[in-house]
Structure formats: C-alpha cells, structure tokens
Amino acid sequence: MLKEKNAISMRAQYTWHVGSIFPVSNIRVGNLWYILAIHPKFFEHFELYDFPFMFTNPTPTQFDLRFEVAGFPVRISPMFWLIVVLFGFNGDPLQLVTWVFALFISILLHELGHALAFRRFGVESEIVLYGFGGLAIPRTSWGRGLSSTQNILVALAGPFAGFLLAAVILLAVKLAGGVVLWQTIVNFIPVPIAGFQGELSFLNELISTFLWVNVFWGMINLLPIYPLDGGQVTRHAFLMSNAYNGVQMSLWVSVIVGAMVAIWAFAGLGSIYMGAMFAMLALQSFMQIRR
Secondary structure, three states: OHHHHHHHHHHHHHHHHHHHHOOOOHHHHOHHHHHOOOOOOOOOOOOOOOOHHHHOOOOOOOOOEEEEEOOEEEEEOHHHHHHHHHHHOOOOHHHHHHHHHHHHHHHHHHHHHHHHHHHHOOOOEEEEEEOOEEEEEEOOHHHHHOOHHHHHHHHHHHHHHHHHHHHHHHHHHHHOOOEEEEEEEOOOEEEEEEEOOOOOHHHHHHHHHHHHHHHHHHHHOOOOOOOOHHHHHHHHHHHHHOOOOHHHHHHHHHHHHHHHHHHHHHHHHOOHHHHHHHHHHHHHHHHHHHO
16 A cells, blocks of 8 residues: 555656656756757767767866766866756756756766777777767777777667666665656656655655656667767668668658657647757758758
8 A cells, every 4th residue: 555655656746747847848848958969979070970060079168177087087168067057947946956966977977888888999088068968089090990880889888878877776766665667758758757755855856857867868869860879870770781871871860750759849749949959950960961
C-alpha cells in the first residue's frame, strides 16, 4: 500500500515537473535551445561541414574558468553560466539551483565521454563549455584520421555517458529505499521517475532534472539530425557504405527527420521553441546540401 501511494505521488510530481518543462512553459521549453546544443560538434575539427552560427569554439578570455578533469583541460566561458541561468530561471530559486548544477555536471560528463573515447583511439582533447553548449576538441591533427567506426564510437560515447549516470542514480535511489518508475513522454519516449517520500523536495528535484537531461535529451540527441550526435553516427555509417555520396545522403536524412520533428513539435506538441529549433537544424542541413 505504501509503495502504491509513493508511486501515485511520484507520478503526480513528475507530471508537474514535465509540464513545467515541456511543452507547457515557454520559459522552460526555451532550455531546448541550450540542451540540444550541448553535444560535441565534429564539423570544424574532422571533415567537411561546419555550422558556425551555433557551434564554434569561443575565443578564450581572462574570465574563463579553467581546471582539469582526468587529465583533460576544461575551459568554461562566462556565457555558459549566463545562458544556463537565463534559460533555467522560472521564478523558483530551488529549481534554478538544481537546474544549473545538474546541467553543468551532465554536460561536463557528456563531453568527458567523448574525450575519453578520443583518448581510447590515441587522440588527446580538451573540453570547452560555452554559451550555446560544449565541445570536445582534439588537440592534435590525429583527430582527423579516425576511421568511420571510431568516429561513430566517439559520437555515441557522449550520450551513453549520460545514460550510465542515469542508471547509477536509479540504482542508488532504489538501494536507498526510494521509488523508481517509468513514464512515457508524448506516448512513446520512456523516461524514468525516481525519488523519495517526505520533505525531500530539493533532492527529488535534483534527481528529476538529472534523469530528464540525461535520459530524455540523451535519446533526442541520438536522432539522425546534424549536428546532434545521432547525425554524426548517420554520417559515418553512410560513409562506410558510400564514400562518395555518404555525407550528402546523411544530410538528406537530417533534413527529412528534422522537418518531421519540427512539424510534430509545432502541430502535435504546440512547442514553438522546439519546432523552431528543429526547423533551423533541418534548414542548415539543406543549406549544406546546396553548397
């Protein structure tokens, strides 16, 4: 009976949390512009295509925060914190603190996943977090010589690092006596729900944000759309079978899937921000084809 009551409570809390982020609140949905841009973009560093509007390496400044993680230099632009706060603030200081902390750790871990994959293939890299996202940047020209299979593994390492973090959180909640459930978003995307009963709103909010960012947006990031990690996987998968037209074929997939997601976001979800985001990505892919 207690577990059933906890489950009902958690579902109610999660429904409120989802409603506050997607697709009801335009303030929270505005975070889409940020989250979808956090993943490493290999265009500038590997081969043919570049999206300079959103994904260029920012110029270093004296105000950048610098440190190392696992031997990887990390540089954080002041604009990173500003954009995270602006897109995350909805009047609730508790949600803002959990949002900033969870997003920072999640993005850093995501980029660290790519950096570790680079290292596995003999390429050292550095991590940059900035206003519109993050980059794992090869520090040597060896990064240009990776095979398609290696590039696919590097691309997948980021989102799967997030999935691993989510799994650890779910296991910890379960072992600590908390409630773990699964909810489907927009009727088909599975997202876990986890938390504890009682006056633990900060902890439950933190857990919810970590799971939302690392699971839901991790899966969105695997869509075959440039410059998401799924777009990189599609690109190199096509190149393995068609070295001459592989890039163009992957760009057409990006255009079609991006347009479909944009239409679904506008018409099915009523989300202007999400629709505009994917429409822009589809348009950028189409412009690359026309070059």
